[in-house]
Amino acid sequence: xxxLIALGGFDAKGPACFLLERSGTRLLLDLGRGPDHAARPxxxxxxxxxxxxxxxxxxxEDHIGALDWLDRIGRPPVFASxxxxxxxxxxxxxxxxxxxxxQDIAGLTVETGPAGHAPGAVWLRIGGVGxxxxxxxxxxxxxxxxxxxxxxxxxxxxxCSYGAEPARLRDQxxxxxxxxxxxxxxxxxxxxxxxxxxxxxxxxxxxxVSLCPETLRVAEVMAARPGWLAxxxxxxxxxxxxxxxxxxxxxxxxxxxxxxxxxxGSGLSETLGPxxxxxxxxxxxxxxxxxxAPAADWVSEGRAQVLRWNVHPDLATLRAMLRDTGAETxxxxxxxxxxxxxxxxxxxxxxxxxxxxxx
Numbered sequence: 057x058x059x060l061i062a063l064g065g066f067d068a069k070g071p072a073c074f075l076l077e078r079s080g081t082r083l084l085l086d087l088g089r090g091p092d093h094a095a096r097p098x099x100x101x102x103x104x105x106x107x108x109x110x111x112x113x114x115x116x117e118d119h120i121g122a123l124d125w126l127d128r129i130g131r132p133p134v135f136a137s138x139x140x141x142x143x144x145x146x147x148x149x150x151x152x153x154x155x156x157x158x159q160d161i162a163g164l165t166v167e168t169g170p171a172g173h174a175p176g177a178v179w180l181r182i183g184g185v186g187x188x189x190x191x192x193x194x195x196x197x198x199x200x201x202x203x204x205x206x207x208x209x210x211x212x213x214x215x216c217s218y219g220a221e222p223a224r225l226r227d228q229x230x231x232x233x234x235x236x237x238x239x240x241x242x243x244x245x246x247x248x249x250x251x252x253x254x255x256x257x258x259x260x261x262x263x264x265v266s267l268c269p270e271t272l273r274v275a276e277v278m279a280a281r282p283g284w285l286a287x288x289x290x291x292x293x294x295x296x297x298x299x300x301x302x303x304x305x306x307x308x309x310x311x312x313x314x315x316x317x318x319x320x321g322s323g324l325s326e327t328l329g330p331x332x333x334x335x336x337x338x339x340x341x342x343x344x345x346x347x348x349a350p351a352a353d354w355v356s357e358g359r360a361q362v363l364r365w366n367v368h369p370d371l372a373t374l375r376a377m378l379r380d381t382g383a384e385t386x387x388x389x390x391x392x393x394x395x396x397x398x399x400x401x402x403x404x405x406x407x408x409x410x411x412x413x414x415x
Contacts, residue, residue, distance in 0.1 A: 113192025139176025219395025
């Protein structure tokens with residue numbers, strides 16, 4: 057029998073961590089922290105028994121932020137894609153997950169494919185068609201990072217972060233560009249994700265764009281790895297690198313400013329956010345408002361806006377993911393109970409009601 061237990065990532069937005077047991081092998085899929093209150097997976101100090109390897113879907117904090125707990129699980133090898141390893145600067149990410157590869161890891165066949173969403177993001181299929189497909193965080197609409205449909209598998213862990221959200225990214229893009237208008241605007245965003253997608257859209261719409269140094273570093277790393285980009289994205293990224301201004305903590309707030317730290321609690325946006333409020337520069341948040349960070353308070357006080365930019369599956373994408381995998385049992389990941397209930401009502405399927413699967 058094969059089993060999967062969510063040590064994090066079920067009934068809440070993060071942290072991602074799933075324990076897969078198959079044919080005597082025990083793998084962890086991601087080992088994250090946060091995003092709310094720096095939450096960590098349910099791994100006690102004494103550990104959870106032998107772990108043969110950790111497979112990383114992508115480099116966001118809620119998927120790799122608990123790698124400092126490797127001692128708790130016996131310091132197994134950690135596998136991640138080349139862009140993730142280049143950007144994370146974490147020596148623990150020592151083993152490679154090549155693009156669209158098939159390899160043996162601890163006696164199991166592990167296949168990868170690009171998942172969009174973030175630099176070097178991959179989906180994983182473990183054990184072939186009779187095994188498990190793990191989408192990680194998935195988005196095929198962004199137009200910057202490469203994405204491929206999920207393969208068939210008997211069981212699946214799917215990114216259900218948005219529940220039954222019907223809105224499409226093309227409409228959200230239009231709404232965001234309309235809201236920016238002609239004046240300066242601060243757009244806090246993850247450096248390794250939608251920040252670059254937003255910057256490319258703003259540049260194409262004729263806006264002057266400023267990027268924080270870390271977002272520029274991500275652009276440079278990905279420009280050197282065009283195989284991980286969507287068709288045509290390498291040329292657009294090259295143009296952005298040529299035309300975007302670099303902004304620092306004391307520079308004037310001019311044009312569209314894309315700064316790291318999606319909730320103004322980290323990165324350059326932690327400094328630029330209060331400056332923007334003081335100078336009456338609009339702040340537009342585009343993702344999850346993490347508990348304990350400034351963004352949620354500013355939005356509730358009417359001092360900033362939220363205009364979502366999809367980086368997770370909408371309802372139509374989830375319908376396609378269910379069809380493509382053909383899974384008999386599915387764990388809906390990263391969705392709180394209300395979002396899971398809405399999804400089950402809008403899209404009947406083999407959704408698991410508990411944070412575990414067995415087949």
